[in-house]
Amino acid sequence: MPLRTPAQYIASLRDGRDVWFRGEQVPDVTVHPVIGKAIKHAAIDYEMAESDAFKEIAVVSENNQTYSRYYKIPTSTEDLLLRSRLIEAATAQGDTLVLLIKEIGTDALFALLAVTARMEDPKYHRRVRAFYEYCRDNDLALATAQTDVKGDRVKRPSEQADPDLYLRVVKRRNDGVVVRGAKIHTSVAPNANEVIVLPTRAMGEREADWSIAFALPVSTPGLKLLTSPFGDGDIRAGERPISVRHKMMETLTVFDDVFVPNDRIFLDGDTRQAGALALTFVEYHRFTAVSYKLPLVDAIVGAAATIADYNGILGATHVREKLTALIGYAETLRALTEKAAERCTKKADGQVAPDPLMVNMAKSHFAHGYHTAVQHLQELAGGILVTGPGDEDWASEATRPYLEKYLVGRQGVPAEKRMRMLNFIRDLSASDYGAYQEVLAIHAEGSLEAEKLQIFRSYTENGSAGRVMELVRRMARL
Ligand SMILES: Cc1cc2nc3c(=O)[nH]c(=O)nc-3n(C[C@H](O)[C@H](O)[C@H](O)COP(=O)(O)OP(=O)(O)OC[C@H]3O[C@@H](n4cnc5c(N)ncnc54)[C@H](O)[C@@H]3O)c2cc1C
Structure with a gap:
């Protein structure tokens, strides 16, 4: 069909x-x-x-x-x-x-x-x-x-x-x-x-x-x-x-x-399979989660770099530091997501699932870092995220000239271009949609604690815990 x-x-x-x-x-x-x-x-x-x-x-x-x-x-x-x-x-x-x-x-x-x-x-x-x-x-x-x-x-x-x-x-x-x-x-x-x-x-x-x-x-x-x-x-x-x-x-x-x-x-x-079903679902679903978060974290990095450029602060040391933190945040998420696929585990009938340790680490990394990432973005953008003009102010002949004159960025960045970027950031981080994204980050596809629990469990069950304990016993000559 x-x-x-x-x-x-x-x-x-x-x-x-x-x-x-x-x-x-x-x-x-x-x-x-x-x-x-x-x-x-x-x-x-x-x-x-x-x-x-x-x-x-x-x-x-x-x-x-x-x-x-x-x-x-x-x-x-x-x-x-x-x-x-x-x-x-x-x-x-x-x-x-x-x-x-x-x-x-x-x-x-x-x-x-x-x-x-x-x-x-x-x-x-x-x-x-x-x-x-x-x-x-x-x-x-x-x-x-x-x-x-x-x-x-x-x-x-x-x-x-x-x-x-x-x-x-x-x-x-x-x-x-x-x-x-x-x-x-x-x-x-x-x-x-x-x-x-x-x-x-x-x-x-x-x-x-x-x-x-x-x-x-x-x-x-x-x-x-x-x-x-x-x-x-x-x-x-x-x-x-x-x-x-x-x-x-x-x-x-x-x-x-x-x-x-x-x-x-x-x-x-x-009753035994109920828990197995709940857990198997989140193995798949957290992989979906981290996959759809990739454009979101990329958008945060891109928006932070663009507004820093528009505001003329791209060369400042603290700005580089924040952008570097954002790049690390986004690229770690991408790497963990790919690793979850690479280390996939076998289910019945040849079916595979994303590696539970990697996928929970990816989701936990995303969720724990999201508010800090938004903080960096808002900091670079400035307070105009919540004090800027509305669409009607741009449409009005009486008010538009003031916006065009006073809301410019560094030389070469006209007010309208800068404000379009700021409105994108505002929607992403300082609107009810932005708040939705923040709560979504923490709770959807499982809460922070649920992911922690699975990281600990998977590490123990996949043999990693035994391996590292054996390693230190050998190093300490026990
Ligand atoms: C936007 C959005 C979309 C979602 N989409 C779906 C969906 O499509 N399908 C679906 O099934 N679910 C969906 N969820 C649900 C999501 O998986 C849950 O929000 C998440 O599992 C947390 O559950 P809760 O919201 O009931 O919070 P709670 O479980 O009430 O958590 C609140 C706090 O209580 C703590 N807590 C909970 N239980 C205990 C306990 N026993 N002991 C100690 N502390 C505890 C938690 O750690 C947390 O700190 C969605 C959630 C959001 C926000």
């Missing part, structure tokens, strides 16, 4: 889905002023598959089949690197700087394929495989709902005052199960075709009902999407060159006693 066009993707979202925005039900997400923007942003994935410039990397042709590269199950370092390059290109293309759509759900599919292949009961793997082929052949867009609302963070799912604070099975039928609960922060859910649901953590023996993974069309009865309006304000194109066009939407994804048919259940009651 051929890949879908952007128009076909957009039309597929008119399916009666139950979406809410600021307390009101949205009859058609595709024409909603805010959700519609997120849809156009996501449609870039579909545009890239059609464009001459990106077709080669965005589309895979094998065994008489043509499908999106996002659906290519990685079996080698090269597959992982090509996936990473596609994600990077998508995020840099049209200065999107956040994820589009196809990257997210395929990570969940790869995790489901890898984990179910090891399960004793083969029916789960068969179901995942059939679902994977259905999504791939129909070129679908998927959201992944993993994060539960969690209530008291220290208590386990079975210990919560309200058992629905982690999504769970409330009824079993011959033809499927009924689930209740809410997932949170679900990116791209209002503009996806299907939502894949995964457990968010390892489960204990008493937590069989919470050990559930499945997928459903977004229009399934009882599935309600309460969208976050963050960043929905009045945005002027000149002042906010990035966020005027680009947006991801997150939802509180409520499962109000939703029926899941048997063929869509991928894990049910297996």
Whole structure:
């Protein structure tokens, strides 16, 4: 089957889905002023598959089949690197700087394929495989709902005052199960075709009902999407060159006693595999994360160097120091991302996953350094990031001459050119979109502590801890 066009993707979202925005039900997400923007942003994935410039990397042709590269199950370092390059290109293309759509759900599919292949009961793997082929052949867009609302963070799912604070099975039928609960922060859910649901953590023996993974069309009865309006304000194109066009939407994804048919259940009651699934998903998903962050950190380095030049300070020692720190930050991220692919680990059926140690180090390096990188950028740009003029001031004959005269940079840098750069930096770092990027850096694809935990665990489990301890024992002649 051929890949879908952007128009076909957009039309597929008119399916009666139950979406809410600021307390009101949205009859058609595709024409909603805010959700519609997120849809156009996501449609870039579909545009890239059609464009001459990106077709080669965005589309895979094998065994008489043509499908999106996002659906290519990685079996080698090269597959992982090509996936990473596609994600990077998508995020840099049209200065999107956040994820589009196809990257997210395929990570969940790869995790489901890898984990179910090891399960004793083969029916789960068969179901995942059939679902994977259905999504791939129909070129679908998927959201992944993993994060539960969690209530008291220290208590386990079975210990919560309200058992629905982690999504769970409330009824079993011959033809499927009924689930209740809410997932949170679900990116791209209002503009996806299907939502894949995964457990968010390892489960204990008493937590069989919470050990559930499945997928459903977004229009399934009882599935309600309460969208976050963050960043929905009045945005002027000149002042906010990035966020005027680009947006991801997150939802509180409520499962109000939703029926899941048997063929869509991928894990049910297996408490041991619930944790394995949660962890395998993040191995893939953190690789996607660091891949889409590459254009973002490159943009910070480029913007810092450009505004330093425009302000005439490029030669100053402290400026060189800050730029050197930013270069190290960006290039370390790139190197760790590539290393994660290079050292990939084998899963079932020849499938590979990014090296957990390297990928968690990459994500942790990015997340820990992001605010400092923004600090350097803001410092070099100056306070005009939050005191500069608006689009109307440039349009007005009364005020424009003053802006042109007084807001210039070093000789040869006119005010308008300098202010365009500053508006780019302002949007990136000092707008609600900039704040979104900061919170995204810390929490999305797993929090700082989650990555630390995985770094320690992977280092211990891959034999590195034993190797270095043996080394010092030998050095100390113990
Ligand atoms: C923009 C954005 C997009 C996202 N997209 C998705 C998505 O598409 N799908 C999805 O499933 N998720 C998504 N996430 C969720 C993301 O993975 C979570 O935000 C992240 O895992 C942190 O969870 P939380 O937000 O519930 O914070 P919390 O877990 O509440 O963390 C808050 C603080 O509590 C600490 N803490 C938590 N538990 C404990 C404990 N037991 N003991 C001690 N300290 C604890 C944490 O370390 C942290 O310091 C997204 C998040 C963001 C911000």
